[in-house]
Amino acid sequence: MLSVELIRPVPQLLVEQAGRWGDKTVFSDDRRSVSYRELAERTRRVAGRLVAAGAARGDRVLIYLDNGADIAEAYLMTTRASLVGVCVNADAAPAEIEYLFLDSGASVIITDRAHVAHARELARNRRATVLVVGAGRVDDALSYEELATTEPASPPRDDLGLDEVAWMLYTSGTTGRPKGVLLTQRGCLWVVAACWSPIAGLSDQDRLLCPLPLFHSYALVLCVLGVFATGASEHIMTKFSPGRVVGLLGAEEFTVLPGVPTMFQYLVHFARERTVDTGGLRLCVSAGAILPAALNAEFEQVFGVKLIEGYGITETSTMVTMNAPEGGRVLGSCGLPMPGVGVRLVDPVTGDDVGVDEEGELWVSGPNVMRGYHNRADATAEVLRHGWYRTGDLGRRDPNGFLTISGRTKELIIRGGENIYPAEVEAVLLKSGQIRDAAVVAREHADLGEVPVAFVVLAEPGKLDVDALLAGCARELSKFKVPAEVVEVESIPRTASGKIMRFLLQKQLTAPAG
Structure with missing residues (x-):
């Protein structure tokens, strides 16, 4: 309703x-x-x-x-x-x-x-x-x-x-x-x-604790x-800290805790080592990145509070789908479309809608879709087509309509709920006198979901100064965008048109980090 x-x-x-x-x-x-x-x-x-x-x-x-x-x-x-x-x-x-x-x-x-x-x-x-x-x-x-x-x-x-x-x-x-x-x-x-x-x-009876x-x-x-x-009330934290969150939950009455998957992962780690008092907490909400089903189940077991997940992005004023705390839920999915919001899964090649349990690109329509990008008419036209926003995310829909995000057509890296685009990091890496060519890809991380890894071709092979390279990145990039690892390679695999073949680099990252 x-x-x-x-x-x-x-x-x-x-x-x-x-x-x-x-x-x-x-x-x-x-x-x-x-x-x-x-x-x-x-x-x-x-x-x-x-x-x-x-x-x-x-x-x-x-x-x-x-x-x-x-x-x-x-x-x-x-x-x-x-x-x-x-x-x-x-x-x-x-x-x-x-x-x-x-x-x-x-x-x-x-x-x-x-x-x-x-x-x-x-x-x-x-x-x-x-x-x-x-x-x-x-x-x-x-x-x-x-x-x-x-x-x-x-x-x-x-x-x-x-x-x-x-x-x-x-x-x-x-x-x-x-x-x-x-x-x-x-x-x-x-x-x-x-x-x-x-x-x-959410109602006037709620008091939120916001670490976002x-x-x-x-x-x-x-x-x-x-x-x-x-008509609700809220306490806003300056920074997220699992110890501070748990301390506030035990000391004051909060009913709702929103977060991103990484926050809930850290809270689970913290709670494994001590007894946690959640007070009057009735619900936790996760968005911003994919919430693994195993983490969802473990959090609910450890904290005794329901954790519901949804899918959304900035271009859709956040939420598109959401799991309900009551009734049928599918852990690992991001729920059902909101009222008034249209969702299609489309074959990126043919443009045809795909069937149940088939993978397609997620398209969204509704009053929550953005007006466009500021001063970017070409970029707006690229993603807004006949009333539909093309998200670039891949997903599947089960027979009951529950959506599960399976991957991304975009090259986005999501580190603890923060978005990183490889091209931005690569541009900074290439400013270094050490680097002749560079490519950034995602590596799985046990706590953060993903971290960026930089593959670099050196101007002088074998003379990589990692500390200096990362210090240069830190001067121009937010901390979460700085590569977690730097790998020296002889060349960056590219297509004939010059596009980086990132999947070939990711094959070299056989084990998750963290």
């Missing part, structure tokens, strides 16, 4: 939820908490101040913050000014942040003291406005707190349409350059109304929009 009452403009929901829930905490972290009433007032004031200062409809706002309640508030505030929220991984390499800032064309940066120096450096060349969360001013940057606690000269716009672009989240493309995915309020709230409310049972990074669409939709739209 679809909870259609949840699919309304965020500014409208903010006002209504403030009236309904008042002083109830909606978001908290280790530094601060905000109530429903405060959230509505603070977002109104900051949005009004930005509009009064000249922020134009559709301008982009770079949300450059460590994980916490500030990100949740910023995501909602931008809708009130009819701006586009662009959240980035604050732990990414400075060069990556700079690319995202320039590509998005952001005119406002919301940041914190840990990143304000870099934010001001970025803004200086583009004449962007910098807002700093927390108390006090920082040089020429504005205080977000001051804007949030003083009345604006004019009200916020509060007129963003359900089908206008509200958020832009970045995902890497097959070329290695991240692409901005354009998401709408309708698309994201449809997932709340079709999945998180009716299937996961909020710059992912999975967390935006469930841990920000899902929480405030249903």
Whole structure:
């Protein structure tokens, strides 16, 4: 059943939820908490101040913050000014942040003291406005707190349409350059109304413990929009730690724990060595990567809590399919399609739909599909065909309709729920004077799912300085993208057109790592 009452403009929901829930905490972290009433007032004031200062409809706002309640508030505030929220991984390499800032064309940066120096450096060349969360001013940057606690000269716009672009989240493309995915309020709230409310049972009785990074669409939709739209409450962790998660579950009352498979793998390892008190936890949810059936079963046995899995990607405002906690489940599958979402499995060669238990490329249609890629008309046309989004993922459907992801037509590597595209890493490797040619492939890992392995052809064979090579990668890439292993080879196998034959390299990786 679809909870259609949840699919309304965020500014409208903010006002209504403030009236309904008042002083109830909606978001908290280790530094601060905000109530429903405060959230509505603070977002109104900051949005009004930005509009009064000249922020134009559709301008982009770079949300450059460590994980916490500030990100949740910023995501909602931008809708009130009819701006586009662009959240980035604050732990990414400075060069990556700079690319995202320039590509998005952001005119406002919301940041914190840990990143304000870099934010001001970025803004200086583009004449962007910098807002700093927390108390006090920082040089020429504005205080977000001051804007949030003083009345604006004019009200916020509060007129963003359900089908206008509200958020832009970045995902890497097959070329290695991240692409901005354009998401709408309708698309994201449809997932709340079709999945998180009716299937996961999310309601005002729930309190979530969120270890997920909020710059992912999975967390935006469930841990920000899902929480405030249903009247729930949530504590947001700055970083994931199995010990910290278990400690919080035992010390406070939480009902729902979302995560990615790697997090649940670490929690199982942690719990094997000690007694774990899960308190009032009723449900755990996994997405972002394939959850092995064995891990699913072991987690439920160790923790005594159901763990349900779904499939989704940024381009579909996250979820496409989901397993229900009650009734029939197929461990290892990612469940059934959500209401209102079309799913096809198509032969990549013929374009024909495949039969039951046959492998095909997953195509998706529905209100949750993105508007397109920011400033990438060609890339958008490549994946959006006649109302269908071609995911590039391969899957099978059993006689009861349960979908199982079997592989990827794309070259994506998923390391602990984080996406890595080989071309991006290869481009950095080739900047090294040591390397003449390079290819990056996935290697299975017991805990992380996959890790990147670099095959390299040296300019001077036999003189590989691995430490220097990886240090160069770390300067330009986020930590999770740095290769876990470097293998020297005489040549990189390629087709006549120059494409890397990655499967030949993967055959050399006979044993899983970890």
